[in-house]
Amino acid sequence: MIESLGSISKYLGLPINSSSHGHMIDNMIGWVHWLMILLFIGWGAYLIITVIKFNSKNNPKANYNGVQSHYSQYAEYGVIVFEAFLLIGLSIPLYSQLKTSLPNNNEVHHVRVIAQQFAWNIHYPGDDGKFGDTDINLVDEESNPIGLVRDGNGADDIVTINQMHLPVNQQVMIHLSSKDVIHSFGIPEMRIKQDAIPGMTIPFFFTPTMTTDDFLQKINGTKREGKGYEIACAQLCGNSHYRMKGYVTIDTEEKYNSWLVEQAEYIEEEEDDDW
Amino acid sequence: MSDSHHEESFWRKYIFSTDHKVIGIQYGITALLFLFLGFSLMMVMRWQLAYPDTAVPIVGSLVKWLADLNGFASDGNLPADLYNVFGAMHGTIMIFLGVVPIIVGAFGNYLVPLQIGAPDMAFPKLNMASYWVYFVGGVVMLVSFFLPGGAANSGWTAYPPLSDIATTGQTYWLIGMVFLITSSLLGSMNIIVTIVQLRAEGMTWMRLPFFVWSQLVTSFLLVLAFPPLEAAGIFQLMDRVFGTSFFLPSGLVIGGEILKVSGGGSPLLWQHLFWFLAHPEVYVLILPGMGILAEVIANNTRKPIWGYKSLVYSATFLGFMSFLVWAHHMFLTGMGQGMSVFFQTTTMIISVPSVIILTCFMLSLWGGSIRFTTPMLFALGWMPMFGIGGLTGLPLGLSTPDIHLHDTYYVIGHFHYVVAPGTIFAIFAGIYYWFPKMTGKMLNETLGKVHFYFSFIFMNGLFWPMLIQGLGGVSRRLSDGGASYAHAQEFLHWNVVMSYSAWLLAVAQIPFIYNLIKTLLADKSPNPDPNPWNATTVEWTDTTSPPLGHGNFEKTPVVHRGPYEYSVPGESTDFTPQTQN
Amino acid sequence: MSNKNLGHHITNYRNVFIYLLIGTALTVIASYVDFNVKDSIAGAIFVGLLIATIKGYLVAANFMHLNSEKKMIYWILMLTVFFLVLLLFIPLLWNLNSLSY
Amino acid sequence: MEIPYNVELREDTGLYNSKLGIWLFLASEIMLFGGLFSAYILLRTGAPVWPPIGEHGSIIHLLKDTIPHATFNTVILILSSVTMVMAWVALKQKNLGKYKMYLGTTIVCALIFLVVKYFEYSHKIHEGFVPAHDTYMALYFTLTGLHGLHIVGGIVVLAYLWGPGISMWNSEPERFTNRIEVAGLYWHFVDLVWIFLFPILYLLN
Known part of the structure; x- marks a missing residue:
């Protein structure tokens, strides 16, 4: 009832x-x-x-x-x-x-999200499953927005801006923090929202149950046709607060894994550039 | 003072007056002007929300002028930076410069001494000081509009670190707030001492009109809740002016640059100290409104208010509990389990006395002989509107639904239903009801009714769609009204509805303003009725004829009965004044 | 108030003055003593605040006449102290997470 | 019209107006300093070391040098509180000369307090320990600064009551005595705040 x-x-x-x-x-x-x-x-x-x-x-x-x-x-x-x-x-x-009701650690995808004016940095631990260290002295808005230390655990980490990919039907644990001011991470369709407080890392978790493709089918014919999931900022964070959005793609596990592989290749390319 | 009949100069009589009635009217006029300004800001914002990036009609050139002055690019439209300025200042002006001064400063000042049969406030000079400190605070706030970078732009909540790194306007905002807080403290201490010490003979606690009770509780809230915000304001001033880090944690990177501060502070400290005030502040806004309602309802139903004692106890309990719920504004700041349980429980508890108060008002209608005067219409309109405001607070006060509704338009809809119809309707009811007391002239009833009906319709047109947008998940404080976000697409057309309602709501105020001016300019009848509503409370009886002259009462009032003795069986008239033997 | 009564007051004020001076001396001495509670200065903080509270009580009760004040004042102060305690509990409600962004 | 209960006590409350007024004001002051103390606890418990180490290292050694000054200031403030209450007693005894002497002592004590404070501040600032140095210094300057402002406000009021305000003694002696009692309540409160500021800022680090 x-x-x-x-x-x-x-x-x-x-x-x-x-x-x-x-x-x-x-x-x-x-x-x-x-x-x-x-x-x-x-x-x-x-x-x-x-x-x-x-x-x-x-x-x-x-x-x-x-x-x-x-x-x-x-x-x-x-x-x-x-x-x-x-x-x-x-x-x-x-x-x-x-x-x-914290999920069993082995079955959870851990993702760090670092908010900043006015973007969402998404940090994946890479193959080793461990997040690399960060150092604010390494921050470079162009090439390294979160100040990732690119050796040790951080060597294989994947960092994207405003592009969050997640596998469907798997528990995701997000570790949310902020570089500058207070933001709020919300995905209305997932019924999650969490303030990002600078100086704190706040974990929360959820399980997406519908892939972006299925979702796009469902909203065919409505006013938002063709527009998938988005991260919406809910806390006033400055003049571009109104367009501080990130894109969320929920994929099947295979597609997600191949996306990870693709992203990992970019890291190697970057390192080649350095040489 | 009154013994020597020397003529007081214009300045002493009307500008630097120590007479509570003059100060009350000064507060009233200033606060009405600020309400108008706050409303105008909102109209410009609503235009931007409905038609992003198009020039604002009528005042477009003014907006462009202001934007140029602040250093923002504008073609008569409202740029995002200026939108944030308007948003922050709309909230600040409406709450701290509009509603509180009118409902405590004007109504409290004017009516409390009259209703308890006192010759004046306990400290007339402090009373004058409180008005002028408020005035200076208002001027500081106004001046900040013309600074480079504009006025404060971090929301009326001024959350750091955003407010710590904001433009100079924020410093002015803080200085202005210190003045406003000081003014409120002086005013509210004065009201408490007046009520406790200067009650006329026979005016026992349970014979006080409910309006006086509401002012007493409100004043206690102001005295005890405002200082923590003052402390927080001082910290933020230190952060901004002396570069300290009260609200700044270590390791902030702003715009790619490492912020050069010592760090070690906490942004949540501000939120705690802020909401420690700002939640009681909600009751500061609504309780005196309820007080006005009680007076108007009893008078226009021609029967005693139902459950006077429950009203008094509920209001007192409400005031006490309002200190225990502040963190329900912070459910999503990573708060622990225990805290969330505690604060949602206290929030549910505080809803009970609100329900009791509303129930008492509604039950007061039963068995009455209702006169549909303009003040009564506003009171009747208040009930369902405040009902919506209160009810929509439930899902927000529970932490689970709040996950979806936090910082959406649902929140905006909720508190606007509480403070816009909830408080402003009460203020209108009060103005129509006590205008003859202040001026000796009645406002025109037909114009008043036009004012009410159109205000009622367009207020709903303005605020109801906010609840719809909020359930759809549309965030607040978006300067394009959500146009950038996918999930807001289905709700964008509501922006147009709301914006038209806002502009039409402004049109609906024209009969009111016209009514005020016309009545003020009209000749006064040589012998105005001192008690046109046939009311019972002390301010209508034994007073020096309206408008009140030097001194409040012709003979010192002695009170013999409760405040709402209407239609007492066996009496010849349907009202028995409190001072009647 | 009779002169005899005032005489009482004066003796009382002089005594309180001496107690306050002793209290001040004790606080300063205590700050140099190593209470050694698990390597922290928790012991010193406890003793320091205890002495401060006693001194504060002496001032409030005698100089501010709180030991014989009217009921209305007590009510207001009780309400204030209740909310003050609430305010002081804010930091305890919160675990400041260690800083790492 | 006269405001009643300026001098005489209201029967049911047993108070005169300004007595109630000053206690309400002190209630708001308690909440103001409560907010400050609350911030102190929060920042202190949140800091890994206290006082935090900043650009110029830790203040702790400099603080040890300041303890004698602060102790002296504590004694001075306590003394001023005693002379304040004695000034009120003198008025009760209708001894205006004694009143002027005691109140004058209070004002002088307050001025000495500020002078010591000035040297303390300038010493710290000279060594680079400005408010922005770390959260301890921020709290130190904010709390003692705000307390200092209260002292300044107190001096203004007391100087008025010592000088021009005294004319009320001739017209309304009881009302004037009440004024001194009320001013005294404020002054004792300022003393009371210092009694707590002294250990938490100077000693317990």
Whole structure:
């Protein structure tokens, strides 16, 4: 029942859900809106009735005592119970599920995202599965925006700008940080959002369930036709905040792996340049 | 003072006056002008959102002039930099220079001494100082518009590090805020002392009009919540002027350059200190509005307000709890489990007294004999609108739905429903209701009703689509209204709806402004009715005739009963003044 | 207030003055003592703040007459102290993550 | 019209107006310094070493030299608090000469405090320990600076009450005594803040 009543969220105009946990958030939003709609209809109906019934033309003499019944109290208790249910029954357990049910480390794709004015740097650990060190003295906006140390663990790391590729149906752990000011990393279709706070690295995880190709098919004929997933910045970060977007491509595992191989080749080319 | 009947000079009487009534009106006029300015900024922004990069009609050349002055490129359109300036200043002006001064400074100042039967505020000179400090704060804010780089542009929340590295306007913003905070502190201390010490004989705590209660709670919020923001403002000033790193962590790289500061600070420190004020601030905006509502509803239903004691306890509890919910603005800053549980629980708890207050107001209608005067229409319009504002707070106060809704237009819609119809409608109700007290003249009812109906329609046209956009995931503070983002494409047409509503909302204010000016210019009847609404509270009885002259009361009032004794069985009239023996 | 009463006050103020001087001396001495709690200065901080609190209490209670003040003032101060504690808890609510971008 | 309860006590609260007013003001001051102390705790617990090491190394050795100055300043401020309260007692005893002597001592103490502070500041700045040096220095200058501003404000008020303001003694002696009590409450609060600033900034590092 929790699912079916929550499905009102379909009519609320939420973006198409493309992650494994998204339906839980949608249900929660649906449930809250049920409470809101019920209360609002109740209030509205009551207000219309009283305004007509107790118009000074219809009721020239006011009653000093007014309402004597206790229905309003029952209604208030009802609201409290409903809110308690939303809080204890839904929000708290869901949130802890979303934040603490940490996946088994071996099956997770770790990706670092470093936000800056006004781009998203995506950092993959490469073949060795380990992130290289970074050093702010190495930062070069053209060639090395995150200041990656290109030896040891960092030798095979892949860094892209505004291009995030992820495999479908696999858990992804994002380690989010920022180089300069506060940004906020959001992918509306994945129902994830997280502030990027400079000086902190904040991990969060999700599982995409729909490839970009499938998604593009689904939105055929709508106003956003042809436009896939995007990272949206949600926290004011300066004059180009409005266009600080990154592109997200969800691929099948094979396609994703071949993309990784392709990116790894670029690194070798770069190193050739150095020689 | 009144003993010697020497004529006071114009300056002493109207400019540097220590009379709470004059100061109240000074606050009112200044704050209305700032509300108008804040509104105008918003209209220009809304044009940019609906028609990005096209010249703004009517004021396009003014926008271009300002942009040139600030050093931004503009062809009469609103460039992104200036959009951020307007956004930050719209919020700041509306909250700190518009609504708080009008609802505490003007209404509180004018009415609290009258409603409790006091001769003036407890500290008349401090009262004057509080207005002039506010005035200076306002001037500092206005001057900052003309600086190179424009006024503050990091949002009214001024989150560092962005605000730490912002243009000079931010420094002016901080200095202006220090003035405004000082003014609020002086004003609110004065109001508390006045209410505690200067109540007339017989005016016990449970005989205070609810408006006075709301001012008392509000003033406590201001006294205790503003100083932490002042501390934060001082830190940010230090960061900006002396290069300290209170809010700057080590290792920042800005625009490819390593930021040359010592580091070691925390951007979250600002957010904590800021929201420690800014959440109680929400109740500073809404509680006095509720106070006005109680007065208007009781008077126009001709019956006592329902559940006076529940109202008082709820308002007090609301004030107390408002200090315990601040971090629900920060759910997505990487907060731990326990903290998120604590803050969403307190947030749900604080919704209960709000529901009780709204319920009391609605139940007050039952059994009444409702007069549909303009103030009452605004009060009736307030109820569903504040209802929407309160209800849309629920999904935002719970951390799980907040993951999707955080920093979207849903947030904007939510708090505008609370503060725009919620507070501004109450302010309008108050202006129409107490105008005869201030001037001895009634505002025109027909014009008032036109003002209400059109305001009601266009406010909804302006704010309802925000909720739709927010559910669609459209971020706030985007200077192109979302045009750059794929997921916003399906919601862009709403920008046009909202923008037209905003401009039409401005048109809907013309009858109000016309009404004000026309009535002020009209001749006063030689013997104005001192109590045109047949009200019970002390400000309408035993006073020196309206508009109030020197001194407040002809004879020192003595209070014999509660504030809302309407339609008492067995009485000859349907209202029994508090001072009636 | 009678003169005898005032005399009491004066003796009291003189005593408090002496206690405060002793407190100051103790604080300074304590700062040189190695309390040696797990290699940290936690012990010194505890002792230092304890003495400061006692001194603060002496000032507030005697010079500021808080030991015989009206109920209204107590209520306001209790409310303030409650919110002050809340404010001081802000840093404890947070684990500052180690800095690495 | 006269504002009631300027001199006489209101029956149900037992207070005169400015007594309540000053306590509300002090309540807001408590919250202001609470915000500052909160920042101190947060930045200190977040720092790997305290005081942090910056461009000019650590302040710690310089601080050891300052302890005598700061201790002297603490004693001076405590003394000024005692003379402040004695000034009020003198007015209660209707002894205006004694009042002027005690209040004058308070003002002189406050001025000495500022002079010592000035030497302390200039010494640190001279050695390169400016506010931007590290978060400890930032806190040090902000907290003591704001406290210093309170001292300056206090001096202005006390000097007024010592000089021109004294004329009220002839017209309304009780109201004037109340003024001194209220000014004293403020002054003791400034002293009280210093009692906490002294260990956390100078000693416990």
